[in-house]
Amino acid sequence: MSAITLDGLIKRYGATVAVDGLSLEVEKGEFLTLLGPSGCGKTTILQLIAGFLVPDAGQVFINGEPMAGVPPERRNIGIVFQSYALFPHMTVFENVAFGLTMRKAGREVTRHAVAEALELVRLSGLEQRFPKQLSGGQQQRVAIARAVAIRPRVLLFDEPLSNLDAKLRRQMRTELREIQRRVGITTVFVTHDQEEALTLSDRVAVMSQGRLQQVATPQEVYRRPATRFVADFLGETNALVGVVRDVDDDHLTMVVGDALLRAPAAPGLRPGARVALLVRPEHVAVRVTPTRGLNSLSGHLSQAVFQGARTAYVVRAGDAELISTADSRAGAGLGSDGVFAEWDAADSIVFALDE
Ligand SMILES: Nc1ncnc2c1ncn2[C@@H]1O[C@H](COP(=O)(O)OP(=O)(O)OP(=O)(O)O)[C@@H](O)[C@H]1O
Ligand SMILES: [Mg+2]
Structure with missing residues (x-):
């Protein structure tokens, strides 16, 4: 059974069709990237998976369960956005503990989960710092730790590296991939950066105007593009x-x-x-x-x-x-x-x- 199934999703904003009949399966533990130009519907798809948006047609399934009517907080999904959205008045510990506190997890369980998540992103020892006392890369790692700490069924990333400078972005890319491999959580990652998509993913779903152009391994989309759009979008030709x-x-x-x-x-x-x-x-x-x-x-x-x-x-x-x-x-x-x-x-x- 797939971890995520998107079945014929349609989402409109007024006259704009943001997602246009999209079907996709994400396997358990897979790292799948949605790649496409600005405005092609990537964020909209993540929001449909997370439950912040309701599709006009079609369905989202997580581990085979239909998500219609299930609110975001009951979907058990970890999300990392482009802006790290850390709470500035909370320490690193409190930020990472946030999801657990909301779920009323006990003190010991929380302490253990936070320690584990911070170790995963190599930030142990910085528990008492505030976000403004961290570098951009460290803040992004806190955001990842916060998403992972609740042990979600699915991780969603919306252009999480785009605020970082080129060198740090490359470094975080490798790190993110290692973190995902270690925790093995099914991940949907959104980017419009083709190099990022090729480096990180098990499979890449190339999108244009709310539709899928091709879903395949990085090697395949690069070497055997299914459409002219895919060929042009993935690297120079x-x-x-x-x-x-x-x-x-x-x-x-x-x-x-x-x-x-x-x-x-x-x-x-x-x-x-x-x-x-x-x-x-x-x-x-x-x-x-x-x-x-x-x-x-x-x-x-x-x-x-x-x-x-x-x-x-x-x-x-x-x-x-x-x-x-x-x-x-x-x-x-x-x-x-x-x-x-x-x-x-x-x-x-x-x-x-x-x-
Ligand atoms: N709240 C909204 N109201 C109206 N139109 C919207 C809204 N949100 C998104 N859209 C439109 O839907 C389409 C898809 O938007 P979406 O944000 O999903 O694109 P994206 O692929 O994430 O783009 P980007 O790479 O710029 O983040 C775009 O045409 C956008 O203008
Ligand atoms: Mg977006």
Whole structure:
């Protein structure tokens, strides 16, 4: 049985359809991320799970139990928001104990649960501090400890790391993942940061306009995006527009400018179809001589942007422009004219263009 089942959820605000017929299962102990642009309905889904909002249609089940009519405080869910929402006048201990105090847990039980939760987030010893005496990262850890202390059936996170600076955010990411693995609580995590989603999750649910685009492992959504939207949203892609020339069992060839490119076949594509071929910058190499058996576009190097460990090379090939990211040490010696942007056909994905 799934820990959370969302079955045909619809939620409207006036004329806005925030969640548009969404069905999703989250397995026990799983870390699932809802990933999508601002306004696509992520927070609304968390609020439907938590019971702060009532769906217009569809149902939420937790451990198989229908949640219709069950108020938030009876759903046994731990929530961490973007703003840590700690109580400023309460100590760390009192903040973490809050949920237990509300449930009228005994003193010993509370003390034990708080100690355990603080140990989990590595804040033991700071019980008597007030939130303003803590760093942003520490405050966020208190918020996590508070959510975990009640031993919830489900943890919900709404962009909990977005207020932290880049370095701390990366550090907290790893820490959050470890904490979740140790407690093993089913987690739904919301973010619009694709890197965060890929690093943290067992599965990623990519959303657009209240609907699911794809639900799959990080590797799958990145390497095998189901839609053009998913491909564009998850990392950088090069897009080359062309026309399909031949299709065989598992490959197709397409014409882009005066080049012939190969790609894995996609269902429903016939010769003559207008298509976009997508390839990730890290799969494109820039070379001075072409390589047999690879897709190859001849052009010239129009830019080389040093990014630290990697360098982004921009190759202009006729009307097309391709970005290649390579190890900064690998690109030395490339001149500005007469280069080839190359990649393996297997690293290409082709989508039909409408119209
Ligand atoms: N209380 C409300 N009244 C009216 N419209 C709302 C309300 N809350 C959300 N919306 C609308 O519903 C849609 C989904 O909002 P939601 O907050 O779920 O998006 P989100 O994916 O969490 O976005 P963000 O990444 O910016 O937090 C948006 O179009 C938003 O404007
Ligand atoms: Mg939101």
